[in-house]
Structure formats: C-alpha cells, structure tokens
Amino acid sequence: MKKCRVCKSxxxxxxxxxxxxxxxxxxxxxxxxxxxxxxxxxxxxRKERLEFNRRNIPWQHEQCKTSFNRMRVQEELQWFAERGxxxxxxxxxxxxxxxxxGHLKTVGAQSGLRYDRANTFIQCNKYxxxxxxxxxxxxxxxxxxxxxxxxxxxxxxxxxxxxxxxxKTEPMKWDWQEMEAWRKSWNExxxxxxxxxxxx
Numbered sequence: 507m508k509k510c511r512v513c514k515s516x517x518x519x520x521x522x523x524x525x526x527x528x529x530x531x532x533x534x535x536x537x538x539x540x541x542x543x544x545x546x547x548x549x550x551x552r553k554e555r556l557e558f559n560r561r562n563i564p565w566q567h568e569q570c571k572t573s574f575n576r577m578r579v580q581e582e583l584q585w586f587a588e589r590g591x592x593x594x595x596x597x598x599x600x601x602x603x604x605x606x607x608g609h610l611k612t613v614g615a616q617s618g619l620r621y622d623r624a625n626t627f628i629q630c631n632k633y634x635x636x637x638x639x640x641x642x643x644x645x646x647x648x649x650x651x652x653x654x655x656x657x658x659x660x661x662x663x664x665x666x667x668x669x670x671x672x673x674k675t676e677p678m679k680w681d682w683q684e685m686e687a688w689r690k691s692w693n694e695x696x697x698x699x700x701x702x703x704x705x706x
Contacts, residue, residue, distance in 0.1 A: 508524065508525070510525070510526050510527035510528075510531050511525045511526060511531075511535055512526055512527075512531035512532075512534045512535050512538075513527060513531055515527055560682060560686065561682050562682070563680050563682060563685075566680070566682050566685040566686070566689075567620075567680075567685075569685075569689055570621065570685050570688060570689050570692075571620075573688075573689045573692040573693050573696070574607070574620075574621050574626075574688075574689075574692050575606065575607035575626075576607075576692075576696050577692040577693075577695050577696045577699070578607040578623065578626045578627075578628075579605050579606065579607055579628060580695075580696050580699035580700060580703070581623070581695075581699060582605075582627060582628035583605070583628070583699075583703065584699050584702065584703065587703065587706065593605065593628055594628075595608075595628065595629050595630040595633075595634055595654070596608055596627040596628060596629050596634075596651055596654040596655065596658065597629055597630070597634040597638070597640070597641035597642075597644070597648055597649070597650055597651045597654050598630060598633065598634050598641065598647070598648035598649065598654075599648070599649060599654065599657075600630055600633075603630035603631070603633075604630060604631040604632055605628050605629070605630065605631065606628075606629055606630070606631035606635050607626050607627075607628070607629070608626065608627055608628065608629025608634065608635050608640060608651065609625055609626055609640065610625050610626070610627070610640075610642070610651055610655075610667075610668070610671050611625055611671045611672075611674075612640065616671070616674060616675055617677070617678055618674055618675070618676060618677065618678040619671060619674055621688065622671075622674070624667055624670055624671060625671050627651075627654075627655070627658075629641075629651075634648070634651075652664075652668065655667055655668065
C-alpha cells in the first residue's frame with residue numbers, strides 16, 4: 507500500500523511509479539509539480555537578475571541615491587536637534603517642509619560629489635529642489651543655497667565648503683562592491699539616527 511501524495515489516503519498502486527490514488531489526484535499532482543517547477547524557475551530568474559543588477563553601475567546608483575539621501579536627511583535633522591534648533595531649508599529657510607537631500611553641485615555637473623556630505627544639506631523638496639533646481643542663488647522670496655551656507659556656518663566655513671565643492675571635479679571610478687558596502691553602512695546609519703530621534 508502507498509499513501510496518495512495529494513489526498514494522503516492509502517491505496518494499492520497499479521504500478522511502482524504510481525503516486526496518486528485516482529485520476530483526479532494524479533492530475534492535481536501533475537499540476538502541483540508543474541507549479542513547483544515554475545516557481546523554482548522564477549526564483550532562479552530573480553536571483554540571476556539581481557546578480558546582473560548588482561554588477562550594473564546605473565542600478566547601483568539608483569539604490570545608493572535612495573539610501574544616501576535618506577541618511578543625509580536624518581543626519582541633518584539630528585544636526586539641528588543637537589543644537590535645539592528647528593530644521594530649515596538651506597535655500598529658503600522655511601521650516602516643517604517636505605525634506606530632501608539638496609545637492610550644491612548637481613550629479614550631472616560633478617558626479618564625484620553625489621555621495622559627499624559636504625555637498626549635501628537639507629532642503630525643501632518641491633519648491634527649492636524641484637521647482638527652482640536647487641535654488642542656488644535665491645530669488646526675491648528666498649536667500650538661496652549659497653547664502654544659506656553663509657548663514658548657517660559663517661563666512662569662513664561656508665567658503666571652505668563652496669571652494670571644496672568647486673574644486674572636486676575629478677571623475678569618479680565607481681565600483682559596485684564598494685557601492686554595496688556604502689549602501690549597507692548608510693542604511694545602518696539611517697536606522698540608528700531614526701532610533702535616536704524616536705527615543706529623544
């Protein structure tokens with residue numbers, strides 16, 4: 507006697523290869539096995555796609571961008587909290603905004619600064635970052651990024667930041683393994699800062 511692989515009832519097999527007690531159970535068994543094979547193929551395909559993506563620098567940049575920007579916003583919020591200050595946009599000075607990581611030098615202009623803390627400060631996303639393309643010089647309603655650095659850090663330190671960002675023009679050679687390691691450390695830092703702020 508054998509146990510049916512589908513309904514688990516005992517049956518007397520008509521051949522040594524039989525695994526189901528009836529035709530209906532045999533059909534269900536065949537379908538289940540086919541689904542298992544398809545699922546295995548799907549998992550293998552996903553694994554291969556992930557492995558391909560890991561070595562793909564543009565894909566790595568997309569992942570790193572999210573991790574780095576999220577971490578920088580948390581670092582900036584912590585910077586203000588440690589000084590008992592309300593976070594404000596580096597470009598317009600407004601508070602309680604839709605915060606993002608605002609770059610002084612854009613990725614297109616100087617790609618080597620895309621993950622550089624000295625090139626990134628908290629900024630309101632929709633108005634200054636998106637609508638005004640970073641709002642570097644300001645307008646009749648805002649001071650602008652450069653003046654924001656002066657107000658926040660003082661003339662000397664702001665000048666150092668600006669000079670550093672202007673001078674760092676050498677192209678960066680990206681390594682996917684290094685980028686993965688960066689992303690892991692940034693994600694850990696983000697979680698750590700979120701816990702600190704939640705406990706405060």
